Amino acid sequence: MAKILMIQGSLSKDSRTAILVRETGQALERRHLEHETLDLRDLDLQFCDGRSLKEYNRDMQNAYKKLDQARAFIFGMPVYCFSVSGPLKNFIDITSGAMENKIAGILCNAGGNRSYMASAELSKILAYESQVTVIQPTVYSSYEDYDEEGLMSEKVKSKIADMVSTLENYFNK
Ligand SMILES: Cc1cc2nc3c(=O)[nH]c(=O)nc-3n(C[C@H](O)[C@H](O)[C@H](O)COP(=O)(O)O)c2cc1C
Incomplete structure (x- = not known):
């Protein structure tokens, strides 16, 4: 049975990355x-x-252990200083051995809309350290994609749906 583990990488109480992860969970449930x-x-x-x-x-x-048992991952990545946030990078440093040769999607969440390439840092770390293949599309969101009720951008929601389709195709192969 397919087992997808989502890693919510922000330590913030009011995390938008957590909102993005929750939305993606709902999209996975629909499929x-x-x-x-x-x-x-x-x-x-x-x-x-x-x-x-x-x-x-x-x-x-x-x-x-959870990472080891999963077949695929979805990383919720907050952007700090144009890169992977320190806590998430630290978590990967400890657990990268459990990710080897698997696949992963990236949900990249930043303040502004110009830090998109920060997700490439995570792709590089996963590929070089653990031979993880990052599936596409990568989802990117910034402050303007949220309102007080949560994620409101249809564009971001559509990217989430596309990423989930890619995962579904992978599991149906
Ligand atoms: C230390 C720090 C560095 C940040 N660096 C960037 C950055 O380089 N580019 C950017 O667009 N946003 C940056 N931000 C904004 C965060 O990406 C933004 O607040 C995001 O919502 C964090 O995710 P979270 O809400 O899940 O904690 C930074 C925030 C912090 C606290």
Whole structure:
């Protein structure tokens, strides 16, 4: 059975990345694609310092197991300084071994509409470190795509639907 793990990479209380992840979860449900969300805000996140996995806390080890069991990932990536946010990069540093040779989609969320290429940083990390193939399209959103009720951009919603179609095709192969 297809198992898609979504990683919500923002630690912000009012995270827009989390909204994007939630919207994508709903799109996956409409296609009956089995999925689960790992929200970094729910973890006792430790810094990567090069120790072996078994020396990290239970949350980090359980997170690694979830990644290991998944067939595909969707990363909710906040843009910090035109790149992957520190907490998400740190999480990947600890868990990249569980991602090898799988596929992933990227939901990239920034403040402005000119940081799109930040998602390429994540693609590069996943490809070079874990031979992860990043599926297309990448979804990109910025402040202007949200209102007080959440994600309102039809363009972003349509990109989410396209990404979910790509995933569905992959699982139906
Ligand atoms: C330290 C920091 C660096 C940021 N750097 C950028 C940036 O380079 N480009 C950009 O468009 N937005 C940048 N932002 C804005 C965030 O991408 C934006 O607030 C986004 O909503 C964060 O995701 P979140 O709401 O899920 O936490 C930055 C925000 C912070 C806190």
